[in-house]
Amino acid sequence: MxxxxxxxxxxxxxxxxxxxxxxxxxxxxxxxxxxxxxxxxxxxxxxxxxxARALLIDMEEGVVNEILQGPLRDVFDSKQLITDVSGSGNNWAVGHKMYGSQYRESIVERLRRTAEHCDCLQCFFIIHSMGGGTGSGLGTFVLKVLEDEFPEVYRFVTSVYPSGEDDVITSPYNSVLAMKELNDHADCVLPIENESLFDIVSKINQMTNCGKLGSTVKPTSLVTSSVGGIKNTQEKPFDAMNNIVANLLLNLTSSARFEGSLNMDLNEISMNLVPFPQLHYLVSSLTPLYTLADVNVPSRRLDQMFSDAFSKDHQLIRADPKHSLYLACALLVRGNVQVSDLRRNIERLKPSLHFVSWNQEGWKTGLCSVPPVGHSHSLLALANNTCVKPTFIELKERFMRLYKKKAHLHHYLHIDGMDQSCFSEALSSLSSLIEDYNQLDAANCGPPMDPPRLKIAM
Incomplete structure (x- = not known):
């Protein structure tokens, strides 16, 4: 915000x-x-x-209260807050089954109130975490409510995935249970990893320490502490990490807010980047990485900016799109950039990118004339790519290490409406998603093969 x-x-x-x-x-x-x-x-x-056109929901009221006591307290409508006291105890079932049922009416009422004040409702954005109980459980419950109440409105979900060293022992359960809801009810999901965000902020700190950025870090920057020193990289700088996600959303929505020679509606992203309903997970890359108004650096050359967007260092999830299969790709550019610049760079990059055989020209582009604050231009790349598969495989493996021993299951099964079939269905849904990516990779390793493609499309 x-x-x-x-x-x-x-x-x-x-x-x-x-x-x-x-x-x-x-x-x-x-x-x-x-x-x-x-x-x-x-x-x-x-x-x-x-x-703000926003609904804030957290079952631990202290989180929302912290916002209401901060500098942005006047931006949020007090009637658009839903809180409880105790939190969800890192339990998807508590967030989804218990609090979902308890607060459904209040959530629907506030959603309708917000929607009624929109002249042209394009889509809903849900920003939630996958590892905790409220984010994974109640967050995906809200997603289902949106589909029930506003079936014609697109649902974009920004999901923050926990790292392998997450201190929430049940985060694999919560994440896999949430994945089934994302598979079933989201139109587009932008997966983001806490570890990647932390790496990005740490990289900025390292560049500052070694003098690569000179004296260009602003004293009020989120990458510096209140006393002017660099944040301790042992402590996660959540403000800076959250700001990177905010910058992603700002680039994503720029065409809806500002003029441009080639504006892109949000619904065009789903229409052009999601050829199969279930394969709606998009890898996001952002350049420049520096959070807005944090670092004053000379603008990167335009061509270099395009190259950076296809570098692993600029991705918000650990993946390797260049050595995986592209189903489609969108480039959303802000600033004084011409269509000819876009075309030139696409032609330059195409030989190094492996696109699926039936969509070799699967590019979607948008040009917004207003650059982000503090930069002359920026680029957000959204790739529908099979490189997300290792993230899902790793998540499944972490889930199975707990599930094989039935560890911590009793915390979930005592919640009304929750039984062991919820776990088996979630596991099956994730396995099916992984298999769909496997089929695409296999079909494009040799001669074109239509049957796997048709099987996914069913």
Whole structure:
């Protein structure tokens, strides 16, 4: 949210004049403070009070309270918060089955209220973690509610996957149970790994320490501490990690907020990048990596920016798309970039990328004329690629190490509506997803083979 607020600075002169424009209206409602704050946007182009188009849900109220006590407290509508006291105890069943049933009516009411204030509802974004109980359980419950209540509206999910050294012992259970819901109810999933985010922030710190960035790190940067020193890399800098995810979403939604010569609607991403319904997991790469307003560095050459976007160092998940199979790829560019620049770089990169035989020209491109704050241009690459398969295989292996011993199962099975079939169905769903990727890889190792493709499409 801090990064999205920084986008306002690009139109700061409008804000100073109190002008409410389309760029602001995508993320924020304009509320007349003379009313109870629940009316329509009636300020007639002038800013009264901005409220985020967001619903905050956490069963541990301290997390939301921390936001409400911070600098962004006035941005969130107090009527759009749903909290409990005790949390979900790192238990998917508590979040999904217990709290889901308990809070369904409140969630639906607030979702409808938010949707009614939208002039053109393009999609829903869900941002949640996979390892904990509330994020995995209640987060995927909300996803299913969205499908039930708004079946025609696209659902984009940003899912943060735990690392192998996660301190939540039951995170493999929670993640696999959540995966089944993502398989069944999401239109697009952008998997992100905590470990990758931490590596990115650590890399910035290392570059700063060795002088590669010179004195260009700002004193208020998220990559520095409050006393001006570099954060201890032994402690996870969550603000900086969260800001990277926010930058991903800002690039993803830029065409919906700003003008451009080749704007891309959000529904075009799913339409062009997801040839098979279940294979909707997209690998995201972002360049520049530096969080907005954190680091002042000379702009990368345009061609180098495209090369960076296909480098493992710029991905938000540990994977290797270049040595795996592409089903499709989208390039979302911001700044003073021409269509000819896009075409030139696609032609330059194509020989090094292995595209599926029946979609050799599977590129989708978008050009937004407004660059991100502090940079002349940026690029978000979204790849539907079989390289996500090792992440899912590793997750399955971690799940099986617990499940074979039936370890910790009793914590889940005592929740109403939960039985052991939930685990077997989730495991089967994940295994089926892995097998679909296996079929695609096998079909494209030799001569073209249609039967595996048709089997996936069924």
């Amino acid at each position: 801090k990064s999205s607020c920084l986008e306002i600075d690009n139109y700061y002169f409008l804000v100073l004049k109190g002008i409410y424009d389309e760029a602001l209206s995508s993320f924020f409602r304009n509320v007349d403070t003379r009313t109870d704050g629940d009316g329509a946007d009636i300020c007639k182009g002038k800013i009264c009070s901005l409220k």
